[in-house]
Amino acid sequence: MANRLRQPLSMNSFVILLVGALTVVFFCVEPLHSDQRLVIHNMVLDTTVGYDGKTVITVNGKSPGPELRLRVGERANVRVYNRMKTPTVVHWHGMSQRGTPESDGVPGVTQLPIDPGDSYLYSFTPETAGTFWYHSHWDVQRVDGLYGPLIITGGSERVGFSGPPAGDPLMWMISDWYDLGADSMLEWFKSPASQGEEPTPDRVDVNGEFSGRVFSGCPRRTSIRLINVAAINAYNVSFGVPMTVREIDGFAVAPMVLPWVVLDIAQRVVVDVDVATNVSVTVKAMSKRGDRVLSTSAKLRGDMVFFDALWQATLVPSGDASAQVPAAIVSEDLTPIPNATFELKLFLDKGLMNGSIYTPIDDGIALGTYARAMDSVVPQNAVVDLNFTNLQEGVAHPIHLHGHWFWIVAMSSDGEDATTAVGVRRDVISVPGSSWVVVRFVADNPGVWMLHCHIMWHARMARLLYETGTW
Numbered sequence: 001m002a003n004r005l006r007q008p009l010s011m012n013s014f015v016i017l018l019v020g021a022l023t024v025v026f027f028c029v030e031p032l033h034s035d036q037r038l039v040i041h042n043m044v045l046d047t048t049v050g051y052d053g054k055t056v057i058t059v060n061g062k063s064p065g066p067e068l069r070l071r072v073g074e075r076a077n078v079r080v081y082n083r084m085k086t087p088t089v090v091h092w093h094g095m096s097q098r099g100t101p102e103s104d105g106v107p108g109v110t111q112l113p114i115d116p117g118d119s120y121l122y123s124f125t126p127e128t129a130g131t132f133w134y135h136s137h138w139d140v141q142r143v144d145g146l147y148g149p150l151i152i153t154g155g156s157e158r159v160g161f162s163g164p165p166a167g168d169p170l171m172w173m174i175s176d177w178y179d180l181g182a183d184s185m186l187e188w189f190k191s192p193a194s195q196g197e198e199p200t201p202d203r204v205d206v207n208g209e210f211s212g213r214v215f216s217g218c219p220r221r222t223s224i225r226l227i228n229v230a231a232i233n234a235y236n237v238s239f240g241v242p243m244t245v246r247e248i249d250g251f252a253v254a255p256m257v258l259p260w261v262v263l264d265i266a267q268r269v270v271v272d273v274d275v276a277t278n279v280s281v282t283v284k285a286m287s288k289r290g291d292r293v294l295s296t297s298a299k300l301r302g303d304m305v306f307f308d309a310l311w312q313a314t315l316v317p318s319g320d321a322s323a324q325v326p327a328a329i330v331s332e333d334l335t336p337i338p339n340a341t342f343e344l345k346l347f348l349d350k351g352l353m354n355g356s357i358y359t360p361i362d363d364g365i366a367l368g369t370y371a372r373a374m375d376s377v378v379p380q381n382a383v384v385d386l387n388f389t390n391l392q393e394g395v396a397h398p399i400h401l402h403g404h405w406f407w408i409v410a411m412s413s414d415g416e417d418a419t420t421a422v423g424v425r426r427d428v429i430s431v432p433g434s435s436w437v438v439v440r441f442v443a444d445n446p447g448v449w450m451l452h453c454h455i456m457w458h459a460r461m462a463r464l465l466y467e468t469g470t471w
Helices: 011-023 182-190
Strands: 027-033 036-049 055-059 068-071 076-082 090-093 119-124 130-136 147-153 170-177 203-206 211-213 221-228 234-238 243-248 251-258 261-263 268-274 282-286 292-295 298-301 304-307 314-317 342-349 376-378 383-390 397-401 406-411 428-431 436-442 447-453 462-467
Touching (some): 090 119, 147 221, 170 234, 203 282, 221 234, 261 268, 342 376, 428 436
Antiparallel strands (some): 090 130, 130 147, 170 203, 234 282, 243 251, 243 268, 282 292, 298 304
Protein backbone atom coordinates (compact mmCIF):
# COMPACT_ATOMS: atom_id res chain seq x y z
CA MET A 1 0.00 0.00 0.00
CA ALA A 2 1.05 3.59 -0.45
CA ASN A 3 3.03 5.16 2.38
CA ARG A 4 4.37 8.57 3.24
CA LEU A 5 7.50 8.06 1.16
CA ARG A 6 5.43 8.15 -2.00
CA GLN A 7 3.68 11.43 -1.33
CA PRO A 8 4.59 14.57 -3.35
CA LEU A 9 7.25 16.79 -1.79
CA SER A 10 6.63 20.39 -0.82
CA MET A 11 8.25 23.00 -3.05
CA ASN A 12 10.90 23.79 -0.41
CA SER A 13 11.85 20.14 -0.12
CA PHE A 14 11.83 19.88 -3.89
CA VAL A 15 14.33 22.71 -4.29
CA ILE A 16 16.63 21.34 -1.58
CA LEU A 17 16.62 17.83 -2.96
CA LEU A 18 16.99 19.05 -6.54
CA VAL A 19 20.15 20.91 -5.66
CA GLY A 20 21.41 17.78 -3.94
CA ALA A 21 20.56 15.70 -6.99
CA LEU A 22 22.49 17.99 -9.33
CA THR A 23 25.58 18.09 -7.14
CA VAL A 24 25.77 14.46 -6.04
CA VAL A 25 25.42 12.74 -9.42
CA PHE A 26 21.68 12.16 -9.06
CA PHE A 27 22.07 10.17 -5.86
CA CYS A 28 20.96 11.20 -2.39
CA VAL A 29 19.82 9.96 0.98
CA GLU A 30 16.48 10.71 2.63
CA PRO A 31 15.64 10.12 6.30
CA LEU A 32 13.53 7.02 6.90
CA HIS A 33 13.61 6.52 10.67
CA SER A 34 15.89 7.83 13.36
CA ASP A 35 18.26 4.89 12.87
CA GLN A 36 17.89 4.28 9.11
CA ARG A 37 18.69 6.06 5.84
CA LEU A 38 16.86 5.52 2.54
CA VAL A 39 18.99 5.52 -0.63
CA ILE A 40 17.28 7.38 -3.47
CA HIS A 41 18.13 7.40 -7.18
CA ASN A 42 17.02 10.78 -8.53
CA MET A 43 15.48 11.21 -11.97
CA VAL A 44 15.04 14.82 -13.12
CA LEU A 45 12.75 15.36 -16.13
CA ASP A 46 13.05 18.49 -18.24
CA THR A 47 13.01 19.61 -21.88
CA THR A 48 15.63 20.99 -24.25
CA VAL A 49 16.09 21.75 -27.93
CA GLY A 50 17.25 18.71 -29.88
CA TYR A 51 17.90 17.80 -33.50
CA ASP A 52 16.67 20.33 -36.07
CA GLY A 53 15.14 22.53 -33.35
CA LYS A 54 12.70 19.91 -32.07
CA THR A 55 11.87 20.06 -28.36
CA VAL A 56 12.82 16.79 -26.67
CA ILE A 57 12.46 15.51 -23.12
CA THR A 58 15.58 14.90 -21.05
CA VAL A 59 16.21 12.53 -18.17
CA ASN A 60 19.03 13.83 -15.97
CA GLY A 61 20.07 16.04 -18.89
CA LYS A 62 20.06 13.31 -21.57
CA SER A 63 17.62 12.43 -24.33
CA PRO A 64 16.85 9.60 -24.53
CA GLY A 65 17.45 8.88 -20.86
CA PRO A 66 20.55 7.26 -19.36
CA GLU A 67 20.78 3.67 -18.24
CA LEU A 68 19.41 2.95 -14.77
CA ARG A 69 20.94 -0.13 -13.17
CA LEU A 70 19.27 -1.84 -10.22
CA ARG A 71 19.93 -5.08 -8.35
CA VAL A 72 17.61 -8.08 -8.37
CA GLY A 73 15.95 -8.74 -5.03
CA GLU A 74 17.02 -5.38 -3.62
CA ARG A 75 14.53 -2.60 -2.89
CA ALA A 76 14.91 0.23 -5.40
CA ASN A 77 13.81 3.81 -4.69
CA VAL A 78 13.63 6.29 -7.56
CA ARG A 79 12.34 9.82 -7.01
CA VAL A 80 11.13 11.50 -10.19
CA TYR A 81 11.21 15.32 -10.28
CA ASN A 82 9.05 16.98 -12.91
CA ARG A 83 10.63 20.19 -14.23
CA MET A 84 8.55 20.13 -17.41
CA LYS A 85 5.47 22.26 -18.06
CA THR A 86 3.18 19.24 -18.35
CA PRO A 87 2.24 16.41 -15.97
CA THR A 88 4.05 13.09 -16.23
CA VAL A 89 4.48 9.58 -14.82
CA VAL A 90 7.17 6.91 -15.31
CA HIS A 91 6.44 3.24 -15.94
CA TRP A 92 9.08 0.59 -15.19
CA HIS A 93 8.46 -1.80 -18.05
CA GLY A 94 8.77 -5.45 -17.08
CA MET A 95 8.83 -4.88 -13.33
CA SER A 96 6.16 -7.03 -11.64
CA GLN A 97 5.60 -4.47 -8.85
CA ARG A 98 4.67 -7.35 -6.55
CA GLY A 99 3.27 -5.75 -3.41
CA THR A 100 3.93 -2.25 -4.82
CA PRO A 101 1.27 -1.67 -7.52
CA GLU A 102 1.26 2.04 -6.64
CA SER A 103 4.72 2.22 -8.27
CA ASP A 104 3.61 0.89 -11.68
CA GLY A 105 3.43 4.41 -13.11
CA VAL A 106 0.05 4.56 -14.86
CA PRO A 107 -1.98 7.77 -14.39
CA GLY A 108 -5.54 7.25 -13.22
CA VAL A 109 -4.74 3.61 -12.46
CA THR A 110 -1.95 3.40 -9.89
CA GLN A 111 -1.19 7.07 -9.19
CA LEU A 112 -2.16 10.65 -9.88
CA PRO A 113 0.08 12.38 -12.42
CA ILE A 114 3.17 14.21 -11.20
CA ASP A 115 2.35 17.88 -11.75
CA PRO A 116 4.99 20.39 -12.88
CA GLY A 117 7.22 21.27 -9.92
CA ASP A 118 6.25 18.15 -7.97
CA SER A 119 7.96 14.80 -7.44
CA TYR A 120 6.99 11.20 -6.74
CA LEU A 121 8.86 8.34 -5.11
CA TYR A 122 8.68 4.98 -6.87
CA SER A 123 9.72 2.08 -4.64
CA PHE A 124 9.82 -1.53 -5.82
CA THR A 125 11.88 -4.73 -5.78
CA PRO A 126 13.05 -6.19 -9.12
CA GLU A 127 12.41 -9.94 -9.29
CA THR A 128 14.34 -10.91 -12.44
CA ALA A 129 17.80 -9.98 -13.70
CA GLY A 130 17.71 -8.91 -17.33
CA THR A 131 17.05 -6.17 -19.90
CA PHE A 132 14.07 -3.89 -19.28
CA TRP A 133 13.31 -0.20 -19.83
CA TYR A 134 11.54 2.79 -18.33
CA HIS A 135 9.29 5.21 -20.17
CA SER A 136 6.56 7.77 -19.73
CA HIS A 137 2.99 6.54 -19.59
CA TRP A 138 1.59 10.05 -19.90
CA ASP A 139 0.11 11.10 -23.22
CA VAL A 140 2.74 10.79 -26.02
CA GLN A 141 5.84 11.89 -24.07
CA ARG A 142 7.66 8.65 -24.91
CA VAL A 143 7.89 9.73 -28.56
CA ASP A 144 9.79 12.88 -27.56
CA GLY A 145 12.48 11.00 -25.65
CA LEU A 146 11.17 10.12 -22.19
CA TYR A 147 12.56 6.59 -22.12
CA GLY A 148 15.75 4.78 -21.23
CA PRO A 149 17.23 1.35 -20.46
CA LEU A 150 16.56 -0.35 -17.13
CA ILE A 151 19.09 -3.10 -16.41
CA ILE A 152 18.50 -5.45 -13.50
CA THR A 153 21.72 -7.10 -12.41
CA GLY A 154 22.50 -10.01 -10.15
CA GLY A 155 26.08 -8.86 -9.73
CA SER A 156 27.87 -6.55 -7.33
CA GLU A 157 28.54 -3.61 -9.66
CA ARG A 158 27.38 -0.14 -8.68
CA VAL A 159 23.68 0.61 -9.17
CA GLY A 160 22.00 3.86 -10.17
CA PHE A 161 22.73 6.15 -13.11
CA SER A 162 26.51 5.63 -13.02
CA GLY A 163 26.57 3.92 -16.43
CA PRO A 164 27.27 0.34 -17.52
CA PRO A 165 30.36 -1.44 -16.19
CA ALA A 166 33.25 -2.41 -18.45
CA GLY A 167 32.45 -5.44 -20.57
CA ASP A 168 28.70 -4.97 -20.39
CA PRO A 169 26.74 -5.62 -23.62
CA LEU A 170 26.33 -2.74 -26.07
CA MET A 171 23.00 -0.95 -25.84
CA TRP A 172 20.86 -0.40 -28.95
CA MET A 173 17.53 1.35 -28.32
CA ILE A 174 15.91 1.34 -31.75
CA SER A 175 13.26 3.94 -32.45
CA ASP A 176 11.43 5.85 -35.13
CA TRP A 177 11.99 9.59 -35.18
CA TYR A 178 9.41 12.26 -35.99
CA ASP A 179 10.73 15.62 -37.14
CA LEU A 180 7.72 17.29 -35.50
CA GLY A 181 6.84 17.11 -31.82
CA ALA A 182 4.62 14.29 -30.60
CA ASP A 183 1.84 16.64 -29.43
CA SER A 184 1.41 18.09 -32.91
CA MET A 185 1.47 14.59 -34.41
CA LEU A 186 -1.24 13.50 -31.98
CA GLU A 187 -3.43 16.49 -32.81
CA TRP A 188 -3.08 15.70 -36.52
CA PHE A 189 -3.91 12.04 -35.90
CA LYS A 190 -7.09 12.97 -34.03
CA SER A 191 -8.17 15.39 -36.80
CA PRO A 192 -10.23 14.48 -39.88
CA ALA A 193 -7.16 15.19 -42.03
CA SER A 194 -5.49 11.95 -40.92
CA GLN A 195 -8.42 9.78 -42.06
CA GLY A 196 -7.44 7.44 -39.24
CA GLU A 197 -3.90 6.87 -40.53
CA GLU A 198 -1.20 6.95 -37.84
CA PRO A 199 1.62 9.50 -38.24
CA THR A 200 4.46 8.11 -40.36
CA PRO A 201 7.96 8.49 -38.86
CA ASP A 202 10.64 10.42 -40.72
CA ARG A 203 13.75 8.47 -39.69
CA VAL A 204 15.19 5.53 -37.80
CA ASP A 205 17.48 6.23 -34.86
CA VAL A 206 19.48 4.12 -32.44
CA ASN A 207 20.11 5.55 -28.95
CA GLY A 208 18.74 8.85 -30.24
CA GLU A 209 21.41 9.07 -32.96
CA PHE A 210 21.24 8.72 -36.73
CA SER A 211 24.85 7.49 -36.99
CA GLY A 212 27.55 6.45 -34.60
CA ARG A 213 30.47 4.20 -33.79
CA VAL A 214 28.94 0.97 -32.61
CA PHE A 215 31.69 -1.65 -32.75
CA SER A 216 34.79 0.47 -32.09
CA GLY A 217 37.07 -1.25 -29.57
CA CYS A 218 34.68 -4.18 -29.13
CA PRO A 219 35.96 -7.72 -28.64
CA ARG A 220 35.53 -10.16 -31.51
CA ARG A 221 32.53 -11.72 -29.76
CA THR A 222 30.23 -8.85 -28.80
CA SER A 223 26.93 -8.91 -26.93
CA ILE A 224 24.22 -6.39 -27.82
CA ARG A 225 21.04 -5.49 -25.94
CA LEU A 226 18.32 -4.66 -28.49
CA ILE A 227 15.25 -2.74 -27.29
CA ASN A 228 12.47 -1.52 -29.55
CA VAL A 229 11.33 1.82 -28.08
CA ALA A 230 9.49 2.97 -31.21
CA ALA A 231 6.10 4.62 -31.55
CA ILE A 232 4.73 2.50 -34.37
CA ASN A 233 7.24 0.25 -36.15
CA ALA A 234 8.46 -3.25 -35.53
CA TYR A 235 12.09 -3.79 -36.57
CA ASN A 236 13.93 -6.64 -38.24
CA VAL A 237 17.59 -6.56 -37.16
CA SER A 238 20.42 -8.52 -38.74
CA PHE A 239 24.20 -8.25 -38.89
CA GLY A 240 25.01 -10.27 -42.00
CA VAL A 241 26.41 -13.02 -39.79
CA PRO A 242 24.59 -15.45 -37.46
CA MET A 243 23.67 -14.12 -34.04
CA THR A 244 23.07 -16.10 -30.86
CA VAL A 245 19.97 -15.12 -28.88
CA ARG A 246 20.37 -15.63 -25.12
CA GLU A 247 17.70 -13.42 -23.54
CA ILE A 248 14.12 -12.49 -24.51
CA ASP A 249 12.10 -9.80 -22.68
CA GLY A 250 14.36 -10.11 -19.64
CA PHE A 251 14.36 -13.93 -19.47
CA ALA A 252 17.38 -16.11 -20.21
CA VAL A 253 16.89 -18.71 -22.93
CA ALA A 254 18.94 -21.65 -24.13
CA PRO A 255 21.29 -20.17 -26.80
CA MET A 256 19.82 -20.29 -30.30
CA VAL A 257 21.59 -19.20 -33.50
CA LEU A 258 19.40 -17.06 -35.79
CA PRO A 259 20.03 -15.08 -38.98
CA TRP A 260 17.91 -12.16 -37.76
CA VAL A 261 15.53 -11.11 -34.99
CA VAL A 262 12.27 -9.20 -35.14
CA LEU A 263 11.32 -6.89 -32.29
CA ASP A 264 7.87 -5.42 -32.05
CA ILE A 265 7.41 -2.33 -29.88
CA ALA A 266 8.65 -2.75 -26.27
CA GLN A 267 10.23 -6.16 -26.92
CA ARG A 268 13.87 -6.85 -26.00
CA VAL A 269 16.50 -9.44 -26.88
CA VAL A 270 20.17 -9.89 -26.03
CA VAL A 271 22.31 -11.36 -28.80
CA ASP A 272 25.96 -12.36 -29.24
CA VAL A 273 27.57 -11.45 -32.57
CA ASP A 274 31.00 -12.17 -34.06
CA VAL A 275 31.90 -8.69 -35.36
CA ALA A 276 35.38 -9.52 -36.60
CA THR A 277 34.47 -10.04 -40.25
CA ASN A 278 31.65 -9.61 -42.75
CA VAL A 279 29.37 -7.58 -40.49
CA SER A 280 26.62 -5.83 -42.43
CA VAL A 281 24.07 -4.09 -40.22
CA THR A 282 20.44 -3.99 -41.36
CA VAL A 283 17.67 -2.41 -39.29
CA LYS A 284 14.45 -2.75 -41.24
CA ALA A 285 11.34 -0.87 -40.17
CA MET A 286 8.29 -3.10 -40.57
CA SER A 287 5.44 -0.64 -40.99
CA LYS A 288 1.91 -1.34 -39.75
CA ARG A 289 0.59 -0.76 -43.24
CA GLY A 290 -1.20 -3.58 -45.03
CA ASP A 291 0.81 -6.42 -46.55
CA ARG A 292 3.95 -4.41 -47.30
CA VAL A 293 6.74 -3.20 -45.06
CA LEU A 294 8.72 -0.01 -45.17
CA SER A 295 12.34 -1.06 -45.47
CA THR A 296 15.36 0.91 -44.37
CA SER A 297 18.90 -0.23 -43.80
CA ALA A 298 22.00 0.87 -41.98
CA LYS A 299 25.24 1.31 -43.92
CA LEU A 300 28.44 0.13 -42.26
CA ARG A 301 31.57 2.12 -43.17
CA GLY A 302 34.49 0.98 -41.13
CA ASP A 303 33.02 0.90 -37.66
CA MET A 304 30.51 3.70 -38.35
CA VAL A 305 26.84 2.94 -38.92
CA PHE A 306 24.59 5.38 -40.81
CA PHE A 307 20.84 4.88 -40.71
CA ASP A 308 18.90 5.90 -43.81
CA ALA A 309 15.95 8.21 -43.36
CA LEU A 310 12.63 6.41 -43.74
CA TRP A 311 11.61 8.78 -46.49
CA GLN A 312 14.56 7.46 -48.53
CA ALA A 313 13.45 3.87 -48.05
CA THR A 314 11.64 1.66 -50.53
CA LEU A 315 8.53 -0.44 -50.18
CA VAL A 316 9.16 -4.16 -50.52
CA PRO A 317 6.83 -7.18 -50.19
CA SER A 318 6.67 -8.29 -46.58
CA GLY A 319 7.78 -11.83 -47.36
CA ASP A 320 10.95 -11.28 -49.34
CA ALA A 321 13.18 -10.46 -46.39
CA SER A 322 12.35 -13.65 -44.52
CA ALA A 323 14.07 -16.95 -45.08
CA GLN A 324 12.94 -20.13 -43.36
CA VAL A 325 12.04 -19.47 -39.74
CA PRO A 326 14.33 -21.46 -37.41
CA ALA A 327 13.08 -23.81 -34.72
CA ALA A 328 11.60 -22.33 -31.55
CA ILE A 329 13.79 -20.98 -28.80
CA VAL A 330 13.73 -22.97 -25.57
CA SER A 331 13.41 -21.16 -22.25
CA GLU A 332 15.96 -21.95 -19.56
CA ASP A 333 13.06 -22.20 -17.14
CA LEU A 334 11.72 -25.74 -17.51
CA THR A 335 8.76 -25.20 -15.17
CA PRO A 336 5.73 -26.93 -16.73
CA ILE A 337 3.05 -24.58 -18.02
CA PRO A 338 -0.02 -25.03 -15.78
CA ASN A 339 -3.48 -25.69 -17.18
CA ALA A 340 -5.77 -22.69 -17.56
CA THR A 341 -8.63 -22.15 -15.13
CA PHE A 342 -9.94 -18.80 -16.44
CA GLU A 343 -10.18 -17.20 -19.90
CA LEU A 344 -10.60 -13.70 -21.26
CA LYS A 345 -11.43 -13.29 -24.94
CA LEU A 346 -10.09 -10.07 -26.41
CA PHE A 347 -10.83 -8.78 -29.90
CA LEU A 348 -8.53 -6.16 -31.46
CA ASP A 349 -9.69 -3.92 -34.28
CA LYS A 350 -8.73 -0.40 -35.42
CA GLY A 351 -7.76 1.01 -32.04
CA LEU A 352 -10.51 -0.83 -30.18
CA MET A 353 -10.34 -3.70 -27.69
CA ASN A 354 -13.60 -5.64 -27.44
CA GLY A 355 -15.31 -2.90 -29.39
CA SER A 356 -14.49 0.01 -27.10
CA ILE A 357 -11.69 2.43 -26.29
CA TYR A 358 -10.18 2.71 -22.85
CA THR A 359 -11.47 5.68 -20.84
CA PRO A 360 -9.06 6.77 -18.10
CA ILE A 361 -10.13 7.97 -14.68
CA ASP A 362 -9.38 11.70 -14.60
CA ASP A 363 -10.09 12.58 -10.97
CA GLY A 364 -8.70 9.62 -9.03
CA ILE A 365 -7.08 6.22 -9.41
CA ALA A 366 -8.48 2.76 -10.11
CA LEU A 367 -6.24 1.04 -7.56
CA GLY A 368 -8.28 0.18 -4.48
CA THR A 369 -11.66 0.86 -6.13
CA TYR A 370 -14.20 -1.25 -7.98
CA ALA A 371 -14.03 -2.45 -11.58
CA ARG A 372 -16.01 -0.61 -14.23
CA ALA A 373 -18.03 -2.31 -16.98
CA MET A 374 -15.14 -1.90 -19.42
CA ASP A 375 -12.68 -3.58 -17.02
CA SER A 376 -12.15 -7.26 -16.22
CA VAL A 377 -11.99 -8.97 -12.82
CA VAL A 378 -9.50 -11.83 -12.50
CA PRO A 379 -9.78 -14.27 -9.55
CA GLN A 380 -6.76 -14.51 -7.27
CA ASN A 381 -4.34 -17.33 -8.22
CA ALA A 382 -6.29 -18.19 -11.36
CA VAL A 383 -4.31 -19.48 -14.34
CA VAL A 384 -5.52 -17.06 -16.99
CA ASP A 385 -5.63 -17.46 -20.75
CA LEU A 386 -5.72 -14.20 -22.68
CA ASN A 387 -7.17 -15.19 -26.07
CA PHE A 388 -6.41 -12.39 -28.56
CA THR A 389 -8.09 -12.24 -31.98
CA ASN A 390 -6.82 -9.53 -34.30
CA LEU A 391 -9.65 -8.61 -36.67
CA GLN A 392 -7.54 -6.05 -38.51
CA GLU A 393 -5.93 -7.19 -41.73
CA GLY A 394 -2.20 -6.55 -42.16
CA VAL A 395 -1.69 -4.74 -38.84
CA ALA A 396 0.07 -6.43 -35.92
CA HIS A 397 -0.62 -5.18 -32.40
CA PRO A 398 2.10 -5.48 -29.71
CA ILE A 399 0.17 -6.16 -26.49
CA HIS A 400 1.75 -5.62 -23.06
CA LEU A 401 0.39 -6.81 -19.72
CA HIS A 402 1.56 -4.85 -16.68
CA GLY A 403 2.49 -6.69 -13.50
CA HIS A 404 3.11 -10.05 -15.19
CA TRP A 405 5.00 -12.08 -17.75
CA PHE A 406 3.24 -14.84 -19.68
CA TRP A 407 3.80 -17.98 -21.73
CA ILE A 408 2.84 -18.13 -25.41
CA VAL A 409 0.64 -21.25 -25.53
CA ALA A 410 -0.99 -21.18 -28.98
CA MET A 411 -0.85 -19.24 -32.26
CA SER A 412 -2.79 -19.40 -35.50
CA SER A 413 0.36 -18.76 -37.54
CA ASP A 414 4.12 -18.73 -37.07
CA GLY A 415 5.73 -15.63 -35.62
CA GLU A 416 8.19 -13.49 -37.57
CA ASP A 417 11.09 -15.38 -35.99
CA ALA A 418 11.79 -18.00 -33.36
CA THR A 419 11.61 -15.52 -30.48
CA THR A 420 7.82 -15.59 -30.84
CA ALA A 421 6.82 -19.23 -30.63
CA VAL A 422 4.79 -21.53 -28.40
CA GLY A 423 6.48 -22.02 -25.01
CA VAL A 424 8.45 -18.76 -25.01
CA ARG A 425 8.03 -16.38 -22.04
CA ARG A 426 7.51 -12.69 -22.83
CA ASP A 427 5.83 -9.57 -21.45
CA VAL A 428 4.87 -8.23 -24.91
CA ILE A 429 3.15 -10.37 -27.53
CA SER A 430 2.82 -9.32 -31.17
CA VAL A 431 -0.59 -10.38 -32.47
CA PRO A 432 -0.39 -10.50 -36.30
CA GLY A 433 -3.15 -9.16 -38.49
CA SER A 434 -6.06 -11.53 -39.15
CA SER A 435 -4.64 -13.96 -36.60
CA TRP A 436 -5.09 -15.16 -33.03
CA VAL A 437 -2.68 -15.77 -30.16
CA VAL A 438 -3.23 -17.26 -26.70
CA VAL A 439 -0.94 -16.36 -23.79
CA ARG A 440 -1.16 -17.65 -20.23
CA PHE A 441 -0.22 -16.11 -16.88
CA VAL A 442 -0.74 -16.86 -13.19
CA ALA A 443 -2.82 -14.25 -11.36
CA ASP A 444 -0.65 -14.23 -8.24
CA ASN A 445 -0.01 -10.47 -8.08
CA PRO A 446 -3.01 -8.57 -6.69
CA GLY A 447 -3.54 -5.07 -8.03
CA VAL A 448 -4.98 -3.24 -11.03
CA TRP A 449 -2.96 -3.91 -14.16
CA MET A 450 -3.22 -2.32 -17.57
CA LEU A 451 -3.40 -4.49 -20.69
CA HIS A 452 -2.75 -2.39 -23.79
CA CYS A 453 -1.36 -2.06 -27.29
CA HIS A 454 2.12 -0.51 -27.24
CA ILE A 455 1.72 1.39 -30.51
CA MET A 456 1.83 4.98 -29.27
CA TRP A 457 -1.14 6.03 -31.35
CA HIS A 458 -3.21 3.08 -30.05
CA ALA A 459 -2.81 3.91 -26.37
CA ARG A 460 -6.55 3.57 -25.75
CA MET A 461 -6.68 0.04 -27.18
CA ALA A 462 -6.62 -1.14 -23.58
CA ARG A 463 -8.52 -2.36 -20.55
CA LEU A 464 -7.82 -2.83 -16.86
CA LEU A 465 -7.47 -6.21 -15.17
CA TYR A 466 -8.57 -6.11 -11.52
CA GLU A 467 -6.68 -8.93 -9.85
CA THR A 468 -8.32 -9.76 -6.54
CA GLY A 469 -6.46 -10.08 -3.25
CA THR A 470 -4.42 -7.80 -1.01
CA TRP A 471 -0.92 -6.46 -1.49
